[in-house]
Amino acid sequence: MSATALIRAGAPQGARPFERFLLSPDAWARLPAALRAEPSLALLALWAEPGLVHAAFLDEAAGGVLLASAPAEGGRYAALSPARPGAIRFERMIRDLWGLTAEGAVDLRPWLDHGRWPVAGPLSGQPAQLTGAEPPQPEFLPVEGEGVHQIPVGPIHAGVIEPGHFRFHIQGEIVVRLEERLGYKHKGTLSLMLGKSPRAAAVFPARLSGDSTVAHAWAFAAAAEAALGVAVPERATALRAVMGELERIHNHLNDWGFVCNDAAFAFPHARCGFLREQVLRACAAAFGHRLMMDCVLPGGVAPDIADGGAAAILAALAAVEAEIPALVKIYESHASLQDRVVGTGFLNPDFARAYAAGGFVGRGSGRRFDARMAPGYAPYDLLAPPVVVEAGGDVDARVRVRIAELRASIAMVRRLLGALPGGETLVALPAHGGEGSALVEGFRGECLAWLRLDDGGLIRGVFLRDPSWLQWPLLEAAIEGNIVADFPLCNKSFNCSYSGVDL
Amino acid sequence: MLWPRLARALIGKPLTDPAPPVPQDTVHALAERLAATARTRLGRSLAIREVDSGSCNGCELEVNALQNVAYDLERFGLRFVASPKHADVLLVTGPACRNMAEAMERALACTPEPRWVVAAGDCAVDGGVFKGSYAVHGGVGAVLPVDLLIPGCPPSPTQLLEGLLALLEAEARPPRKENRAGWIAPAGP
Ligand code: SF4
Numbered sequence A: 001m002s003a004t005a006l007i008r009a010g011a012p013q014g015a016r017p018f019e020r021f022l023l024s025p026d027a028w029a030r031l032p033a034a035l036r037a038e039p040s041l042a043l044l045a046l047w048a049e050p051g052l053v054h055a056a057f058l059d060e061a062a063g064g065v066l067l068a069s070a071p072a073e074g075g076r077y078a079a080l081s082p083a084r085p086g087a088i089r090f091e092r093m094i095r096d097l098w099g100l101t102a103e104g105a106v107d108l109r110p111w112l113d114h115g116r117w118p119v120a121g122p123l124s125g126q127p128a129q130l131t132g133a134e135p136p137q138p139e140f141l142p143v144e145g146e147g148v149h150q151i152p153v154g155p156i157h158a159g160v161i162e163p164g165h166f167r168f169h170i171q172g173e174i175v176v177r178l179e180e181r182l183g184y185k186h187k188g189t190l191s192l193m194l195g196k197s198p199r200a201a202a203v204f205p206a207r208l209s210g211d212s213t214v215a216h217a218w219a220f221a222a223a224a225e226a227a228l229g230v231a232v233p234e235r236a237t238a239l240r241a242v243m244g245e246l247e248r249i250h251n252h253l254n255d256w257g258f259v260c261n262d263a264a265f266a267f268p269h270a271r272c273g274f275l276r277e278q279v280l281r282a283c284a285a286a287f288g289h290r291l292m293m294d295c296v297l298p299g300g301v302a303p304d305i306a307d308g309g310a311a312a313i314l315a316a317l318a319a320v321e322a323e324i325p326a327l328v329k330i331y332e333s334h335a336s337l338q339d340r341v342v343g344t345g346f347l348n349p350d351f352a353r354a355y356a357a358g359g360f361v362g363r364g365s366g367r368r369f370d371a372r373m374a375p376g377y378a379p380y381d382l383l384a385p386p387v388v389v390e391a392g393g394d395v396d397a398r399v400r401v402r403i404a405e406l407r408a409s410i411a412m413v414r415r416l417l418g419a420l421p422g423g424e425t426l427v428a429l430p431a432h433g434g435e436g437s438a439l440v441e442g443f444r445g446e447c448l449a450w451l452r453l454d455d456g457g458l459i460r461g462v463f464l465r466d467p468s469w470l471q472w473p474l475l476e477a478a479i480e481g482n483i484v485a486d487f488p489l490c491n492k493s494f495n496c497s498y499s500g501v502d503l
Numbered sequence B: 001m002l003w004p005r006l007a008r009a010l011i012g013k014p015l016t017d018p019a020p021p022v023p024q025d026t027v028h029a030l031a032e033r034l035a036a037t038a039r040t041r042l043g044r045s046l047a048i049r050e051v052d053s054g055s056c057n058g059c060e061l062e063v064n065a066l067q068n069v070a071y072d073l074e075r076f077g078l079r080f081v082a083s084p085k086h087a088d089v090l091l092v093t094g095p096a097c098r099n100m101a102e103a104m105e106r107a108l109a110c111t112p113e114p115r116w117v118v119a120a121g122d123c124a125v126d127g128g129v130f131k132g133s134y135a136v137h138g139g140v141g142a143v144l145p146v147d148l149l150i151p152g153c154p155p156s157p158t159q160l161l162e163g164l165l166a167l168l169e170a171e172a173r174p175p176r177k178e179n180r181a182g183w184i185a186p187a188g189p
Helices: A003-008 A025-029 A031-036 A087-098 A189-193 A210-228 A234-262 A266-287 A309-333 A335-341 A349-355 A359-363 A372-376 A395-418 A472-479 A484-494 A498-502 B002-011 B024-032 B036-042 B058-065 B098-110 B122-126 B157-172
Strands: A020-022 A041-049 A052-059 A064-071 A076-078 A101-103 A148-153 A165-171 A174-181 A434-442 A445-453 A459-465 B046-052 B078-080 B089-093 B116-120 B136-138 B148-150
Touching: A003 A031, A003 A052, A003 A064, A025 A031, A025 A064, A025 A076, A041 A087, A041 A445, A041 A459, A052 A445, A064 A434, A087 A101, A087 A472, A165 A484, A174 A472, A174 A484, A189 A459, A210 A234, A210 A434, A210 A445, A210 A459, A210 A498, A210 B058, A234 A266, A234 A309, A234 A395, A234 A434, A234 A484, A266 A309, A266 B002, A266 B058, A309 A335, A309 A395, A335 A395, A335 A484, A349 A472, A359 A395, A359 A445, A395 A484, A472 A484, B024 B157, B036 B157, B046 B058, B046 B098, B046 B157, B058 B089, B058 B157, B089 B098, B089 B122, B089 B157, B098 B136, B116 B122, B116 B157, B122 B148, B148 B157
Parallel strands: A020 A064, A076 A101, B046 B078, B046 B089, B089 B116, B116 B148
Antiparallel strands: A041 A052, A052 A064, A148 A165, A165 A174, A434 A445, A445 A459
């Protein structure tokens, strides 16, 4: 039986719009083999509830999402990591948060739990109290060979960036292996959402990863609306897309500038920074917040766009658009810069596919996937943005995807603001049970939100999956064979979120 | 392509905004915290080391934006440095995550005295929305001795700049007796 058929043979649970099928532990145990035989079924996420494990898959051919669950009898379930490498970190996370163990897993070292919390299995339903034992030393994968030495970096880094530990194994100047150790920013976000109404919990997806605040808030809101069967006003849908594209624009400008800066080429960084600042000020003028945090809510959008907001946005975007050609020319015509970005940090397209990496990481390595088009959601069915794909797989390819998307996003914001529907922007939510999920394309890839509400409309189960989950492991592959000095450049071209995966 | 633009920039108007006003109450309160010797040691410039103790990265975006040409930090004598060993200020963002507490303490231990510790953002002030989680101690003050709180989620670059300028002005001025808090609040005793 194919993996898809195996999942569909489970008991449908009434989740919307993507159905979730409950499998028996036996059927789940047959999944790894079935998945190996069906490479087009990509793993999007793996998470849990007390005693129950969930997986989200993307049918790459049809563009649909499929959810599967199984009871974890005796706290154990069959690991998917032998068939899907993207599952490895999820399985480590599930053990740390829910106390469920993946049998046959590729790697079962702790991930988020560094031995510094007062509890073990905080989401397991019966967390064990711990008494301040000395935190264990982390274990890193070994490297053998002549002259190999280690460089430990972080958790605190030299720039203004998020904390995480990088363990480099080096031979001469060449990186033999990079291993990431994250989890330093674990804030217990999911635990804080339980028992709250979707409205009250919306501050957490908005703060899962500040640079993607709109995208995560949108995904969460859409999941809650699906669970409750609520349709949002047309004006809210259009404004969400305006904000989502503005978020893409300001982040892509930021990344483009920073990649150049990490190649010690300051001019584009200065210009991108200035252009981005004008965009952020326009966002503040239009929506009352520079990053548009807490503007997308379950039920719609608040506040409505301010008077003069559209004009401010259009003026800022006109300035960006006018300068892009000159910046591209500078980017392309300086050998010292091109020498750093072309061929650096090559990500093999096979790896991008195996991990189902989204965003500029996947599209920069030839993976044609953009959640705005497939599975797709309003208003992108009308806007039909181009899916920008580059084949190069290097730092340059990831930059070029961003530049092309910048242009497309500017055009879309213009179209949206030119024909904003009238009416309300926010509707009240009923309080009843339901289950929903959503996939929203943020600037760095697709953001997945899933939630289950009890009869009183309060959150009983929730998961927020940042696209970085499937991109971070690929940075380890992309840096291999590069010189240590190119790591900042590679890292910036990936720009994965630490907070987004640390939860 | 680049050279003509650079040449034009030389004779063009600067893109930089004028400096924001600094809340004087905060300046006075901060000045009281500073010994006379420390004042001369710190002088009229500050080297800042940003430490993220577990933010959502929204605060980092604004700390980075503070370094763009519109704010032009260096005109005030403010600059970001790569190591706490070179820093006069630890600018800490995010709640104090338990998994970061040891790294925060080590960063402080590496920062020579006299020094300021600034907690920037609602999370750093008191844990923000993450208050009460098993995974956080609370605000930055739960782990480090904080001198100045800059609220906001995230604080805008202008708010961050106001706070940093208050530190600079405090160094330039002998202390006054009473201690009143402005909206940028010096942290408790
Ligand atoms: S204060 Fe706000 S922006 Fe800053 S880290 Fe906390 S949630 Fe993020």
